[in-house]
Each structure stands twice: as structure tokens, then as C-alpha cells.
Amino acid sequence: MSRASVREALRTLELLGIVETRAGGGTFVRQVGPDDLARPLQSLIARGHSLPDVIEFRGVVEPAIAALAATRITAAQLDELHGLLIAQQTKVAAGQSYADEDIRFHEVVGDAAGNELLTTMLGVIWDVLRASREEWLQTNARAHASLEAHHRIYDALARHDAEAARKASAEHIRAVGEGILKLLGGRNG
Numbered sequence: 001m002s003r004a005s006v007r008e009a010l011r012t013l014e015l016l017g018i019v020e021t022r023a024g025g026g027t028f029v030r031q032v033g034p035d036d037l038a039r040p041l042q043s044l045i046a047r048g049h050s051l052p053d054v055i056e057f058r059g060v061v062e063p064a065i066a067a068l069a070a071t072r073i074t075a076a077q078l079d080e081l082h083g084l085l086i087a088q089q090t091k092v093a094a095g096q097s098y099a100d101e102d103i104r105f106h107e108v109v110g111d112a113a114g115n116e117l118l119t120t121m122l123g124v125i126w127d128v129l130r131a132s133r134e135e136w137l138q139t140n141a142r143a144h145a146s147l148e149a150h151h152r153i154y155d156a157l158a159r160h161d162a163e164a165a166r167k168a169s170a171e172h173i174r175a176v177g178e179g180i181l182k183l184l185g186g187r188n189g
Helices: 003-015 034-046 051-072 075-093 099-113 116-136 140-158 162-188
Strands: 019-022 026-029
Touching: 003 019, 051 099, 051 116, 051 140, 051 162, 075 099, 075 140, 099 116, 099 140, 140 162
Parallel strands: none
Antiparallel strands: 019 026
């Protein structure tokens, strides 16, 4: 490999923020945080990946996060989730949107997993799905189904049952994903 090729590769890695060059000192690998690793994912999604692909990604990652959370969740995080469930229930009963509480519920589960890289990557996906999730929650039946799923996830987390948390999360993500695709597909077809 030629020196010119190596220099070009190093320049590319520097532009990506993976390495840094210090005058007179050489080239060093930077300490990379989760946000640095999420940028390429944001770029990929911005290039127009399909909604089914984005939902499938969520279906793979979020159940794993729930399983990790079941083994690591704290009493304070369980208390926050319980409070969010009460707020969600109150809003559903009043016919109000609870999209903010829905997002926070999933964020707390992510935080409880204790893996910043996974939750950062999933945060990118949540941003992409935000509008469709809000629309999905607008009917009473769907809001009730989502709330029931959150209760199943919470119950599994409270028991520190990783497999039950994984299963409850997978069922929830599958149902919401299918519902969103059906809702949006009905508009296009």
C-alpha cells in the first residue's frame, strides 16, 4: 500500500472523527462516544431507508434493551415508570395524547439497560418514528393496547425477569410496527 493511500485513508478517518492528527506527534484514535457512533446511523436513515427497515431495527434492538433493563433496573427507575403508567392511563381516560409519556417510558427502559450506545442508536430510530407513533396513539383502542403492553413490560421489569421483558417488548414493538405500517399503507393504497 502506498503512502498516499494511507494518508488519504487517515484523512477520511479524521473527517469521520475517528482519529485525530497532532502536529509533530502522529495520528491517534480518538475516544469515541455513543453520539459519534450514532452519526453514521443518522446519515443512513436520512438517505431514505424504508419505514419497515426502521421498524424492524427497533424490533431487534428494543427487546434486547428491555432484557438488559430487567437485570439492571433500579427502584427509582421502576418508580418513574410506574408514575409514567399512571400519567398515561389518566391521559388515555381523558382522551388526550400521551406521546411524551410514551417516549419517556421507552427512554427510562433504555436508561435502565445501562448501555449508552444501544440507547443512543435507538434514540435515532425514535426520532424517525416520532410522528407516526404520535398518530398511532390517537385512537382510544390503540392507546389502550399500547398502555396494556407497557404494563406487561413494567411487570416483567419489576420482577427482574429478562426473558419476560424481552417477550413483552417484542410483542409491543411488533404490534405497534404492524399497526403503523397498516395505518400508513392505508393512506397510500
